[in-house]
Amino acid sequence: MNAPRVERARRADLPELARLAQTVHAHSFADLLSPAALRRDIEGPLSAWHLRMQARSDLFLVARRKGVMLGLAQVGVCDTPAEDLWLPCMLSPGALELRRIYVLPTAQGQGIGTALLEAAVEVAAQAGADMLLDVWAGNTSAQRLYACAGFVFCGNRMLPPDTRAHRRGASLDLIMIRRHRDRIARPAKALD
Numbered sequence: 001m002n003a004p005r006v007e008r009a010r011r012a013d014l015p016e017l018a019r020l021a022q023t024v025h026a027h028s029f030a031d032l033l034s035p036a037a038l039r040r041d042i043e044g045p046l047s048a049w050h051l052r053m054q055a056r057s058d059l060f061l062v063a064r065r066k067g068v069m070l071g072l073a074q075v076g077v078c079d080t081p082a083e084d085l086w087l088p089c090m091l092s093p094g095a096l097e098l099r100r101i102y103v104l105p106t107a108q109g110q111g112i113g114t115a116l117l118e119a120a121v122e123v124a125a126q127a128g129a130d131m132l133l134d135v136w137a138g139n140t141s142a143q144r145l146y147a148c149a150g151f152v153f154c155g156n157r158m159l160p161p162d163t164r165a166h167r168r169g170a171s172l173d174l175i176m177i178r179r180h181r182d183r184i185a186r187p188a189k190a191l192d
């Protein structure tokens with residue numbers, strides 16, 4: 001199987017990118033969200049208009065094989081208020097957040113998620129920033145992917161009481177962080 005090509009999305013990609021995000025969301029979360037909640041997401045935060053607004057500040061990466069868009073990742077500055085995060089550790093200033101990583105159901109299990117995640121991690125490495133993400137506690141497949149890329153469990157996200165009201169037994173999102181390696185050289189050991 002050819003390696004996917006991962007690159008930064010262009011403005012012209014946004015309608016296709018929105019369709020992809022909506023397809024993956026509807027397929028992946030149909031048994032977690034009520035039809036009404038799914039529709040709200042698709043017409044709200046995953047609509048082409050919202051994604052265009054988000055693209056003003058966030059970076060969208062797309063994965064293609066033979067020119068066909070198969071996956072996306074969205075990276076932005078972590079803007080969750082500190083009081084909504086429960087973290088027993090500090091984040092680096094300007095920490096980045098992996099807001100979404102979505103691969104079309106028909107293309108999953110072929111390394112596309114891994115390629116997108118590597119590209120997203122590289123963005124954080126270039127910025128010298130920690131990267132944070134949240135993942136539904138039951139999404140073990142995504143958690144394995146993140147752990148392989150060096151993310152570790154660090155806490156959970158406190159959600160508004162009604163946010164996940166329609167999720168069946170899925171009230172918790174876990175926070176995972178990938179630390180940026182400290183690039184500052186350690187001071188040389190003083191001579192005796």
Ligand SMILES: CC(C)(COP(=O)(O)OP(=O)(O)OC[C@H]1O[C@@H](n2cnc3c(N)ncnc32)[C@H](O)[C@@H]1OP(=O)(O)O)[C@@H](O)C(=O)NCCC(=O)NCCS
Binds near residue numbers: 024103108113114142
């Ligand atoms: C989570 C998600 C992004 C992973 O994407 P993916 O393209 O399937 O990921 P990969 O193919 O790189 O890795 C997934 C699995 O396939 C395996 N795999 C990777 N490359 C492979 C290849 N060439 N051949 C066969 N299997 C392969 C991996 O080992 C991994 O196995 P595991 O689940 O047992 O650990 C994707 O499943 C998805 O979009 N899910 C729905 C949305 C979602 O939950 N997003 C994350 C939370 S927002």
